[in-house]
Amino acid sequence: MSNTSSNVPTALFLFAHQDDEFGVFQAILDEQRQAHRVCCAYLTDGGFGGISPVRRNQESLSVLQEFGATTQDVFFAGQALSIPDGQLHEHLQTAADWIDSWLASFPGVTTVYIPAWEGGHPDHDVLHALAVHLAQERGMLTQLRQFPLYNGYRCIGPFFNVLTSLPMNGITEKTSIHWKSRLHFLYYCLCYPSQAKSWLGLFPLVLLNYLFHGKQLLQPVCVERICQRPHNKTLYYEKRGFSTWAKITAQLSALKLARQSSQNFPQIRKCT
Numbered sequence: 001m002s003n004t005s006s007n008v009p010t011a012l013f014l015f016a017h018q019d020d021e022f023g024v025f026q027a028i029l030d031e032q033r034q035a036h037r038v039c040c041a042y043l044t045d046g047g048f049g050g051i052s053p054v055r056r057n058q059e060s061l062s063v064l065q066e067f068g069a070t071t072q073d074v075f076f077a078g079q080a081l082s083i084p085d086g087q088l089h090e091h092l093q094t095a096a097d098w099i100d101s102w103l104a105s106f107p108g109v110t111t112v113y114i115p116a117w118e119g120g121h122p123d124h125d126v127l128h129a130l131a132v133h134l135a136q137e138r139g140m141l142t143q144l145r146q147f148p149l150y151n152g153y154r155c156i157g158p159f160f161n162v163l164t165s166l167p168m169n170g171i172t173e174k175t176s177i178h179w180k181s182r183l184h185f186l187y188y189c190l191c192y193p194s195q196a197k198s199w200l201g202l203f204p205l206v207l208l209n210y211l212f213h214g215k216q217l218l219q220p221v222c223v224e225r226i227c228q229r230p231h232n233k234t235l236y237y238e239k240r241g242f243s244t245w246a247k248i249t250a251q252l253s254a255l256k257l258a259r260q261s262s263q264n265f266p267q268i269r270k271c272t
Helices: 020-033 053-066 092-104 122-138 178-189 192-212 224-226 244-261
Strands: 011-014 038-042 109-116 144-147 173-176 217-220
Touching: 011 020, 011 122, 011 192, 020 038, 020 053, 020 109, 020 144, 020 173, 020 178, 020 217, 038 053, 053 178, 053 192, 092 244, 109 122, 122 144, 122 224, 144 173, 144 217, 178 192, 178 217
Parallel strands: 011 038, 011 109, 109 144
Antiparallel strands: 173 217
16 A cells, blocks of 8 residues: 555544444544544454445445545455454454554654553454554554543443543543534434444443533553553453453464564563
């Protein structure tokens, strides 16, 4: 891939799934208003449960086009690389190589937005860890910002938080969302019909968040955080039986050590 023909300041958005962009609608809007180029990449095919990846791609593309994004600036890497939704941790090297190449192809990156380290979905946390380690290798850590999607912090049973940052992830940067934008964003949340079942649970919580808070939340990233459980309770993806902290951290550590060995990057403390 080559994006070096443009020196326009560029904001990069890394998503695990088509519809994860709902966590940064305001950030996308802000970047567009600053006349920054907005480029988005999806690292899984979105085909969980037999849903068509093509359909999911089109749903997200349609929403992003409402913000002015162009088709050439939206990359469906997960489909191209055959990385199934929910299985990013099984394709770490493939994903890492693609992300590394993608980051290198932009000469004027201002900010890289990534899902938060929050224990909500294993694909979100794995993508976070990959981006942080790759950014560290490239000296780009200060350009990363993490955004929350959902997590089970301080929630009992099947309940979860939406668009709520974890205090352990550092100082939260808050940007108020205008009421008119909140209405637009809520409409966009209804533009993923293939994910109707998921949005039956998500939408009421997004609505409540917009009614009582209505802020875009962003936090810096920290390499050391990846060596720690997102929080000290059972993680939401563990409750759902998607994966375990032990499995995820073991696979990430193996990839990290392999990259350090093959490319002679500075050693990073092994996560335990």
